[in-house]
Each structure stands twice: as structure tokens, then as C-alpha cells.
Amino acid sequence: MRKPSKAVAIGANGLSRRQLVGAAAGAAAVAAGAAFLPKKVFAQKKVTVKYTLGWLPEGANIWSYAAKQFWAKSGIDVVIEKGTGSAAATQAIAQGKYEFGIPAAPNSIQQAVKGLPLLSLGCFNYDTTMGVAVRPEGPIKAPADLKGKKVGSTLTSGEYPFLPAFLKNVGLTMKDIQSVALDNKVREVALIDKQCDAITCFIASALPKLMAAGVNPRVFLYSKYGLPFYAHSLTTTPEFFAKEKALCEAMTMGLSEGVKFALLNPSETIEILFKEVPELKLASTAKEQLEIGMGVWAANYCSKTPMEKGVGFAEPAVYAKMTELILENASAPGDKKPDPNALFTNEFVGKLKLTDAEWAKAKAASSKYALG
Incomplete structure (x- = not known):
């Protein structure tokens, strides 16, 4: 003991x-x-x-x-x-x-x-806020719209291992998106500067930086698509x-x-x-x-x-x-x-x-x- x-x-x-x-x-x-x-x-x-x-x-x-x-x-x-x-x-x-x-x-x-x-x-x-963030004015209105889009992720971040499960639950696979590896220091910047169409992240952690840059993102929480965390x-x-x-x-x-x-x-x-x-x-x-x-x-x-x-x-x-x-x-x-x-x-x-x-x-x- x-x-x-x-x-x-x-x-x-x-x-x-x-x-x-x-x-x-x-x-x-x-x-x-x-x-x-x-x-x-x-x-x-x-x-x-x-x-x-x-x-x-x-x-x-x-x-x-x-x-x-x-x-x-x-x-x-x-x-x-x-x-x-x-x-x-x-x-x-x-x-x-x-x-x-x-x-x-x-x-x-x-x-x-x-x-x-x-x-x-x-x-x-009650929610890690793991999920996907996109620009509010962009064409991605629903998770299915991620098909063919550039999705930036930090591969060591906690939400990334569950991206395939999220995509599966919305009718997509990893082959349906263009997955882009990003350092965690530039992940939000990639969305702000439109280098990516979407990013995966812990939304609560990314939101202050995004909003400070004038981006109030549309988000798709994993928890809303069969992945409660x-x-x-x-x-x-x-x-x-x-x-x-x-x-x-x-x-x-x-x-x-x-x-x-x-x-x-x-x-x-x-x-x-x-x-x-x-x-x-x-x-x-x-x-x-x-x-x-x-x-x-x-x-x-x-x-x-x-x-x-x-x-x-x-x-x-x-x-x-x-x-x-x-x-x-x-x-x-x-x-x-x-x-x-x-x-x-x-x-x-x-x-x-x-x-x-x-x-x-x-x-x-x-x-x-x-x-x-």
C-alpha cells in the first residue's frame, strides 16, 4: 500500500x-x-x-x-x-x-x-469538445460536406485517433478527405488563413484563438455523432x-x-x-x-x-x-x-x-x- x-x-x-x-x-x-x-x-x-x-x-x-x-x-x-x-x-x-x-x-x-x-x-x-471546426462562411454546412476537403489535424492530439470513427458515423472514410498533418502551434492559423477547409481539435481550447482572429467557427462535435466523451x-x-x-x-x-x-x-x-x-x-x-x-x-x-x-x-x-x-x-x-x-x-x-x-x-x- x-x-x-x-x-x-x-x-x-x-x-x-x-x-x-x-x-x-x-x-x-x-x-x-x-x-x-x-x-x-x-x-x-x-x-x-x-x-x-x-x-x-x-x-x-x-x-x-x-x-x-x-x-x-x-x-x-x-x-x-x-x-x-x-x-x-x-x-x-x-x-x-x-x-x-x-x-x-x-x-x-x-x-x-x-x-x-x-x-x-x-x-x-460532460464533453471534451473533440470535433471538427470549419469557417462559418464556407461551403461545409454538415459533416458530409467534408468529402474532398482539406482537414488539418495534429496527429498527436487526443481527438485525432477518433477521426475515422467520426467519419464512419457520418457516412465517410479517411479516404474521402484530404488529411493534412499540422503542428499544434499552427493548427488554428491554418483555418484562420484558409490553408485548410477544416481542422480537428478540442473546440473549447481552439475557440478563443479563432474568435480573437474574428473567426466564429461552425463546429461538429464528436459527441453529437455517436462518440460521447x-x-x-x-x-x-x-x-x-x-x-x-x-x-x-x-x-x-x-x-x-x-x-x-x-x-x-x-x-x-x-x-x-x-x-x-x-x-x-x-x-x-x-x-x-x-x-x-x-x-x-x-x-x-x-x-x-x-x-x-x-x-x-x-x-x-x-x-x-x-x-x-x-x-x-x-x-x-x-x-x-x-x-x-x-x-x-x-x-x-x-x-x-x-x-x-x-x-x-x-x-x-x-x-x-x-x-x-
């Missing part, structure tokens, strides 16, 4: 496991619209944990910073570190370098088929979950509160990020890009599953589908299919629900960023 890293106050601050008091904040189910009242779950000294983003601080993961106030109320000091991609984040979590992280669910599944031990505690972004999922290891269940629950519920706060208070959430990562404010377009990224995330989050089943709930059928898609399109010889139900748990999620009025507010605030 892995020993806790020095980042955990269990070792660093002399807090023994026996001193952890009670279950995590708000363990009882809460009626729709009722806010959690976080208790100080951990007695005497704060518990400190390390938490990795899947990528740099941005609008799509900004709610992690909004959650810090709720984690603090439960007695948890969370050190958030930037990531360099979800694949690296999942590997670091599995190796015990971080107690928690927020990588994309497909990357966790990709690592799970290679044997790494990973467990999702909740879904906090959850994005950010609170992730730990099964071993840490079994040993530190109260901490896992408090982290999950605090992040759920952070999501609710971000949905209802987007401007305040951006200011929280600027205080936490002040260097971001130096860029003249930082606020605009954060608003776009956050708006896309919020528009995606206002979807059927969290609205009906509560913040963070993961549909078992989606995990089963993601697992099959990854095995078919992004696996290597020797990879083995994991039990999809062992990749996630809904034990701590679904308790926090927004009222109809709150969902309506969040939808209205993000409607102009809705994709697909």
Missing part, C-alpha cells in the same frame, strides 16, 4: 488517520436547491493535498479554483498545480505524485487499459480511495460546490483565478479568453445528466461506450479491457443539485457559447 506523499498533512503535520473526524461535509442527500454547509471535517490541523490540473489554468478548469473556498471550510488545503496534458496527469496520479487530479476521462481510460490504477470520483465537464473527472487511485475515503468525499463535495459557484458567479470566479494565478492577468486578452472557455464549459455542463441526477453524476452507459471506443480506436497490442464500472464511482456525487431557476440562470449566461 502506497504511503501518503509528504504533501499530505497525515505525515507532514503529524495528523494521524485516527484524528480524521466524521464523514465529509454534507454526506446526507440534500434536496434540490439547498446549499451544502461544509463542516470542518479534519480536526486540529489542516490536511494538505496536491491536485494537478490536466492542463494550464483556463476557463475550462476554472471551477477548481472556485472550489478552494469550500475545501478550506472542510479543513483541506489544496495545492493546485498546472498540468502538461491529461496523459501526464493520469500517470502522475497513478504513481502517487498527486493525491487528486482533474484529467479528461478518456485519458484515464487509456491509462487503465494499460494497467494503471485510476478511479474517477465525479464528472465535472466526458472531459474533466476528479481522479485518484483505488488504493487512496480505500484508505482515505473521508478525504475523497470531502474533495468531491467541495469540487461540486465549486462547480455550482462557477456556474452561477462567472465574473467572481474569474477574479478568484486572477488572485490565485496573477500572472494570467498580464495578458491583454486574458479575461476575454477566460470568459469564452468558461462559457463553453458552462453551456456543456447545463445538460440532462447533472440537471436530473445532480452535479458530478456519471452515466454508466457512457463509461461503457467510452471504454469500447478507446479499445477500438486508441489502444495498442497488449492493452486489456478494464471493467468500465471499476473506472468510476457515483458514491459521493448527485447530492448537490441546482434549482430550476439556477439552471436557467446558468444557461442564459452561457447560451452564446453553446456548441454544436
Whole structure:
């Protein structure tokens, strides 16, 4: 069994496991619209944990910073570190370098088929926004119109392995398009400068750059064409979950509160990020890009599953589908299919629900960023 890293106050601050008091904040189910009242779950000294983003601080993961106030109320000091991609984040979590992280669910599944031990505690972004972007004034009005067109892709980018499956679902094959390999630094530029008719990308990441250049693209999300992929999922290891269940629950519920706060208070959430990562404010377009990224995330989050089943709930059928898609399109010889139900748990999620009025507010605030 892995020993806790020095980042955990269990070792660093002399807090023994026996001193952890009670279950995590708000363990009882809460009626729709009722806010959690976080208790100080951990007695005497704060518990400190390390938490990795899947990528740099941005609008799509900004709610992690909004959650810090709720984690603090439960007695948890969370050190958030930037990531360099979800694949690296999942590997670091599995190796015990971080107690928690927020990588994309497909990357966790990709690592799970290679044997790494990973467990999702909740879904906090219901769409990776993998897909195809085209210029709005161009002739490509539907996916079938990609036939014969130049489609630029970064071959190492996470959406590229699923391009053949997307094309198959819309009645095309890779032979029907002109596939163009692009460096990730020039991918969006290729669409802006009309060097390509379309690009594949994570739309939420590409959109700020495209819109800054005056291109508000037409997009075809993979998720709208039979390829559902959850994005950010609170992730730990099964071993840490079994040993530190109260901490896992408090982290999950605090992040759920952070999501609710971000949905209802987007401007305040951006200011929280600027205080936490002040260097971001130096860029003249930082606020605009954060608003776009956050708006896309919020528009995606206002979807059927969290609205009906509560913040963070993961549909078992989606995990089963993601697992099959990854095995078919992004696996290597020797990879083995994991039990999809062992990749996630809904034990701590679904308790926090927004009222109809709150969902309506969040939808209205993000409607102009809705994709697909």
C-alpha cells in the first residue's frame, strides 16, 4: 500500500488517520436547491493535498479554483498545480505524485487499459469538445460536406485517433478527405488563413484563438455523432480511495460546490483565478479568453445528466461506450479491457443539485457559447 506523499498533512503535520473526524461535509442527500454547509471535517490541523490540473489554468478548469473556498471550510488545503496534458496527469496520479487530479476521462481510460490504477470520483465537464471546426462562411454546412476537403489535424492530439470513427458515423472514410498533418502551434492559423477547409481539435481550447482572429467557427462535435466523451473527472487511485475515503468525499463535495459557484458567479470566479494565478492577468486578452472557455464549459455542463441526477453524476452507459471506443480506436497490442464500472464511482456525487431557476440562470449566461 502506497504511503501518503509528504504533501499530505497525515505525515507532514503529524495528523494521524485516527484524528480524521466524521464523514465529509454534507454526506446526507440534500434536496434540490439547498446549499451544502461544509463542516470542518479534519480536526486540529489542516490536511494538505496536491491536485494537478490536466492542463494550464483556463476557463475550462476554472471551477477548481472556485472550489478552494469550500475545501478550506472542510479543513483541506489544496495545492493546485498546472498540468502538461491529461496523459501526464493520469500517470502522475497513478504513481502517487498527486493525491487528486482533474484529467479528461478518456485519458484515464487509456491509462487503465494499460494497467494503471485510476478511479474517477465525479464528472465535472460532460464533453471534451473533440470535433471538427470549419469557417462559418464556407461551403461545409454538415459533416458530409467534408468529402474532398482539406482537414488539418495534429496527429498527436487526443481527438485525432477518433477521426475515422467520426467519419464512419457520418457516412465517410479517411479516404474521402484530404488529411493534412499540422503542428499544434499552427493548427488554428491554418483555418484562420484558409490553408485548410477544416481542422480537428478540442473546440473549447481552439475557440478563443479563432474568435480573437474574428473567426466564429461552425463546429461538429464528436459527441453529437455517436462518440460521447466526458472531459474533466476528479481522479485518484483505488488504493487512496480505500484508505482515505473521508478525504475523497470531502474533495468531491467541495469540487461540486465549486462547480455550482462557477456556474452561477462567472465574473467572481474569474477574479478568484486572477488572485490565485496573477500572472494570467498580464495578458491583454486574458479575461476575454477566460470568459469564452468558461462559457463553453458552462453551456456543456447545463445538460440532462447533472440537471436530473445532480452535479458530478456519471452515466454508466457512457463509461461503457467510452471504454469500447478507446479499445477500438486508441489502444495498442497488449492493452486489456478494464471493467468500465471499476473506472468510476457515483458514491459521493448527485447530492448537490441546482434549482430550476439556477439552471436557467446558468444557461442564459452561457447560451452564446453553446456548441454544436
